[in-house]
Amino acid sequence: MQEANTSISADTVIEARCVIPVEPYGAVLNDHSVAITGDRITAVLPRAEMRRRCKAGRTLDLSTHALIPGLVNLHTHAAMTLMRGLSDDLRLMDWLEKHIWPTEARHVSAQFVYDGTLLACTEMLRGGVTCFNDMYFYPEMAGRAALDSGIRAVLGIVLIEFPTAYASDAQDYLRKGLAMRDELKSEPMLSFCMAPHAPYTVSDRSFEQILTLSEQLQIPINTHLHETRDEIRQSESKSGMRPIARLEKLGLLGPGFIAVHAVHLEPAEISMLAGLGASVAHCPSSNLKLASGIAPVGAMLSAGMNVGIGTDGAASNNRLDVFAEMRLAALLAKAASEDAETLPSHVALRMATLNAAKALGLEQKIGSVETGKCADLCAVNLASIELSPCYDPASHLVYAAGREHVSHVWVGGKLLVEEGRLLQVDEKAVARKAIEWQSRIAASNQVGHQSDHDQR
Amino acid sequence: MQEANTSISADTVIEARCVIPVEPYGAVLNDHSVAITGDRITAVLPRAEMRRRCKAGRTLDLSTHALIPGLVNLHTHAAMTLMRGLSDDLRLMDWLEKHIWPTEARHVSAQFVYDGTLLACTEMLRGGVTCFNDMYFYPEMAGRAALDSGIRAVLGIVLIEFPTAYASDAQDYLRKGLAMRDELKSEPMLSFCMAPHAPYTVSDRSFEQILTLSEQLQIPINTHLHETRDEIRQSESKSGMRPIARLEKLGLLGPGFIAVHAVHLEPAEISMLAGLGASVAHCPSSNLKLASGIAPVGAMLSAGMNVGIGTDGAASNNRLDVFAEMRLAALLAKAASEDAETLPSHVALRMATLNAAKALGLEQKIGSVETGKCADLCAVNLASIELSPCYDPASHLVYAAGREHVSHVWVGGKLLVEEGRLLQVDEKAVARKAIEWQSRIAASNQVGHQSDHDQR
Numbered sequence: 025m026q027e028a029n030t031s032i033s034a035d036t037v038i039e040a041r042c043v044i045p046v047e048p049y050g051a052v053l054n055d056h057s058v059a060i061t062g063d064r065i066t067a068v069l070p071r072a073e074m075r076r077r078c079k080a081g082r083t084l085d086l087s088t089h090a091l092i093p094g095l096v097n098l099h100t101h102a103a104m105t106l107m108r109g110l111s112d113d114l115r116l117m118d119w120l121e122k123h124i125w126p127t128e129a130r131h132v133s134a135q136f137v138y139d140g141t142l143l144a145c146t147e148m149l150r151g152g153v154t155c156f157n158d159m160y161f162y163p164e165m166a167g168r169a170a171l172d173s174g175i176r177a178v179l180g181i182v183l184i185e186f187p188t189a190y191a192s193d194a195q196d197y198l199r200k201g202l203a204m205r206d207e208l209k210s211e212p213m214l215s216f217c218m219a220p221h222a223p224y225t226v227s228d229r230s231f232e233q234i235l236t237l238s239e240q241l242q243i244p245i246n247t248h249l250h251e252t253r254d255e256i257r258q259s260e261s262k263s264g265m266r267p268i269a270r271l272e273k274l275g276l277l278g279p280g281f282i283a284v285h286a287v288h289l290e291p292a293e294i295s296m297l298a299g300l301g302a303s304v305a306h307c308p309s310s311n312l313k314l315a316s317g318i319a320p321v322g323a324m325l326s327a328g329m330n331v332g333i334g335t336d337g338a339a340s341n342n343r344l345d346v347f348a349e350m351r352l353a354a355l356l357a358k359a360a361s362e363d364a365e366t367l368p369s370h371v372a373l374r375m376a377t378l379n380a381a382k383a384l385g386l387e388q389k390i391g392s393v394e395t396g397k398c399a400d401l402c403a404v405n406l407a408s409i410e411l412s413p414c415y416d417p418a419s420h421l422v423y424a425a426g427r428e429h430v431s432h433v434w435v436g437g438k439l440l441v442e443e444g445r446l447l448q449v450d451e452k453a454v455a456r457k458a459i460e461w462q463s464r465i466a467a468s469n470q471v472g473h474q475s476d477h478d479q480r
Numbered sequence: 481m482q483e484a485n486t487s488i489s490a491d492t493v494i495e496a497r498c499v500i501p502v503e504p505y506g507a508v509l510n511d512h513s514v515a516i517t518g519d520r521i522t523a524v525l526p527r528a529e530m531r532r533r534c535k536a537g538r539t540l541d542l543s544t545h546a547l548i549p550g551l552v553n554l555h556t557h558a559a560m561t562l563m564r565g566l567s568d569d570l571r572l573m574d575w576l577e578k579h580i581w582p583t584e585a586r587h588v589s590a591q592f593v594y595d596g597t598l599l600a601c602t603e604m605l606r607g608g609v610t611c612f613n614d615m616y617f618y619p620e621m622a623g624r625a626a627l628d629s630g631i632r633a634v635l636g637i638v639l640i641e642f643p644t645a646y647a648s649d650a651q652d653y654l655r656k657g658l659a660m661r662d663e664l665k666s667e668p669m670l671s672f673c674m675a676p677h678a679p680y681t682v683s684d685r686s687f688e689q690i691l692t693l694s695e696q697l698q699i700p701i702n703t704h705l706h707e708t709r710d711e712i713r714q715s716e717s718k719s720g721m722r723p724i725a726r727l728e729k730l731g732l733l734g735p736g737f738i739a740v741h742a743v744h745l746e747p748a749e750i751s752m753l754a755g756l757g758a759s760v761a762h763c764p765s766s767n768l769k770l771a772s773g774i775a776p777v778g779a780m781l782s783a784g785m786n787v788g789i790g791t792d793g794a795a796s797n798n799r800l801d802v803f804a805e806m807r808l809a810a811l812l813a814k815a816a817s818e819d820a821e822t823l824p825s826h827v828a829l830r831m832a833t834l835n836a837a838k839a840l841g842l843e844q845k846i847g848s849v850e851t852g853k854c855a856d857l858c859a860v861n862l863a864s865i866e867l868s869p870c871y872d873p874a875s876h877l878v879y880a881a882g883r884e885h886v887s888h889v890w891v892g893g894k895l896l897v898e899e900g901r902l903l904q905v906d907e908k909a910v911a912r913k914a915i916e917w918q919s920r921i922a923a924s925n926q927v928g929h930q931s932d933h934d935q936r
Contacts, residue, residue: 106869108868108869108870108871108880109869109870109871109872109875109876109879109880110871110872112824112825112872112875112879113810113814113820113821113823113824113825113875114820114821115819115820115821116820119820143865143868146865147865147866150865150866151866309811311815312811312812312814312815313811313814313820313879314814314820315814315815315817315818315819315820315822316815317815317818318815338880341879342875342876342879342880343866343879343880345866352808352811354569355765355768355769355808356768358569358768358769358770358771359767359768359771359772359773359774361771362771362773363571363771364569364570364571364572364575364769364770364771365569365570365571366771367569368568368569369568369569407911409599409602409603409606409907409910409911409914410603410606410607410799410801410883412564412599412910412911412914412915412918413562413564413565413914413915413917413918413921414564414565414918415564415565415566415918415921415922416565416566416568419565419568419569419798420565420798423565423568423769423797423798423799424564424565424794424798424799426882426883426884427866427882428882428884451865454865454868455863455865455868458865458868458869459868459869461869462868462869462870462871465869465871466871
């Protein structure tokens with residue numbers, strides 16, 4: 025709360041048609057302005073009052089725009105963007121075993137991860153995403169790409185019980201992940217997350233170590249969980265337990281735990297996760313595309329669970345588009361619960377911002393437009409024909425707008441996207457790198473040359 | 481087939497990175513060009529051959545683009561675009577009875593339909609849609625708007641058994657619809673369709689008349705059918721029959737019949753519809769948003785049914801975006817059938833083009849890029865960061881691209897969209913009209929002013 029008579033100075037004031045701060049829930053602040061000083065939001069005030077009280081270095085007239093918190097992508101494998109559309113319309117195990125894993129075995133390297141993550145950051149920033157939670161090999165290179173692009177990132181300390189180019193065994197994964205954290209922990213735009221791949225690829229012993237480390241380092245744990253029915257069946261036949269029961273027994277589930285996907289949960293499991301304060305990363309496009317199923321998000325929300333939204337990797341989506349995921353989450357939950365009132369637009373916006381921030385332990389810093397928080401902001405131009413007329417900006421953001429309507433993006437007070445153009449990243453250089461990788465990967469996979477038919 | 485040595489003259493030659501003609505199925509013609517003469521496609525040839533053989537008035541270099549048939553929106557209520565986002569997240573009957581019908585009763589007029597349809601045409605053209613099948617009041621005004629925008633349209637001769645501002649009773653609806661057809665039947669860009677609203681709002685007697693007219697005029701019939709479980713329950717308790725059985729008994733089902741929505745079909749009903757050669761207009765966003773359910777599209781396709789894609793109206797979508805519907809249809813069908821191989825990208829493209837054209841009886845004129853067909857074309861720029869890398873253009877069109885990547889659109893050989901800009905429609909005037917209607921509708925509905933919260 026600012027005193028009504030004090031004057032304010034700010035680096036930038038954004039005058040918006042409306043600010044949707046996400047906190048408090050449901051608020052739409054018409055004709056409001058946001059002041060940014062350094063990396064922080066320093067005031068949110070009615071436009072007239074801001075003009076009266078605030079001296080700003082720069083004033084931005086976004087009078088046809090909605091200003092919202094930057095979107096937070098709660099689950100992705102950013103570097104996999106280099107495999108976007110490499111293989112589609114395939115059953116999960118064919119997709120993984122015949123396409124994704126062989127391609128990764130041939131190509132994944134530190135450079136692959138840097139180039140792929142920079143491509144992902146470019147796409148995400150232009151689509152209004154200001155923070156992403158990554159799970160992939162060579163997280164130090166993902167961190168470098170994030171820093172170079174200006175986006176905020178949560179880097180996974182990844183573990184999988186088989187050797188890759190990145191690491192040889194569980195201890196090697198942890199050693200490298202911890203070294204990565206030591207190297208990058210002073211970077212204000214980076215934080216960290218324990219990222220064991222999945223119950224079917226991580227041993228009890230490794231999970232125990234991960235739990236200890238997460239408590240020591242005070243960072244969350246995220247893992248793929250109950251993504252497919254097969255995963256659950258295999259666990260039952262191997263250990264006599266559903267994967268979630270196994271993790272519960274190991275003590276992993278709690279406020280610092282993020283269940284990624286959680287497509288197949290029984291009502292008792294939903295109650296348990298909600299009761300323990302765990303979060304879910306809902307990735308609807310990927311769950312549909314791999315035919316995994318439809319997560320019971322309506323029931324999760326009714327149980328009071330914290331549910332955020334993720335894109336998953338571009339190999340199974342094939343976009344890193346949180347606007348598309350918000351819309352799909354809102355639409356799917358209605359049909360799945362047979363109730364059109366499920367997951368209204370303000371809930372979708374909250375899932376894609378504050379809920380995801382909370383899951384990552386970042387809710388004090390980001391996820392809403394509030395004085396004192398980091399200035400991670402996204403402006404959406406509502407003046408487009410596709411968004412006309414506009415009775416309710418929140419509805420339009422979820423159901424009608426796309427990431428193409430994002431005009432400006434700030435991360436930590438820094439303007440990174442202006443009228444759709446990236447200011448910090450050399451987009452053309454990023455695109456050139458993508459094409460280089462495409463040639464290399466297509467040559468080794470003998471794809472990329474579609475059937476050529478003669479003119480009939 | 482062109483003779484290999486003849487020379488060709490053309491008004492325009494489009495040199496594309498690839499042409500995806502839709503027919504034959506699955507073809508991707510890399511480095512091909514399309515020649516347009518008058519309103520027709522006059523050649524589809526490898527780029528080098530076209531350069532050697534063809535003298536063109538204009539040659540367009542679209543060397544980073546995929547060229548596809550213009551998309552066909554198989555079901556919409558175009559004028560309802562003026563009610564986009566007016567009321568969301570509501571149960572169907574609340575939505576209809578408390579919001580949509582009262583608003584229509586207050587506002588729908590000839591001018592409303594003209595302005596709303598022109599807005600819809602503007603949105604659709606910019607999104608690559610070159611033909612739409614409309615069901616709404618004052619179809620002559622929808623036709624005028626379509627003609628003014630340059631888009632191709634199929635106008636519904638609408639019938640509903642209650643009075644509206646447009647017509648007083650069943651006979652009045654038919655009289656007005658037939659007069660509309662007489663007035664507009666010489667327009668090459670317009671055709672017609674019988675459009676009884678739904679089994680629960682149309683009597684047996686009216687359906688019989690509609691069948692007779694459809695046979696006399698040689699035009700298809702489309703009606704909302706099995707959209708919700710309630711519709712089926714009510715029919716069973718009223719007539720002892722499911723709606724589809726009632727229409728079958730009346731003799732409506734056949735190659736000229738389009739079942740709109742068809743969310744709830746039993747396997748025997750799918751076999752019957754497929755066996756009779758009927759089509760389905762699949763509207764996945766609307767079906768999810770109104771919590772109607774998920775249509776069994778995988779089973780329909782397996783049964784050999786002709787399934788096209790529609791957006792429904794912008795009041796229940798809230799976009800007229802066939803790209804979004806293609807993606808959603810492809811994703812949903814995989815999860816619903818628990819098989820990621822269901823509805824691959826080339827099928828989605830076909831549903832949104834040739835299948836929809838076939839349902840409307842227009843498959844000889846439009847729906848594919850073939851010599852002799854009308855030059856209804858859509859170019860999608862694949863050079864964007866969001867579409868990098870690109871291993872498979874068809875995959876990208878369905879899973880990664882959005883309508884924002886549409887650069888050029890032709891209808892009947894006429895270039896209507898160039899680098900995303902509309903050439904024939906005054907976009908600003910259309911937007912101004914939308915805002916006028918918004919003010920009028922919001923004032924009478926007391927919406928459009930969201931809760932205003934003070935700064936905390």
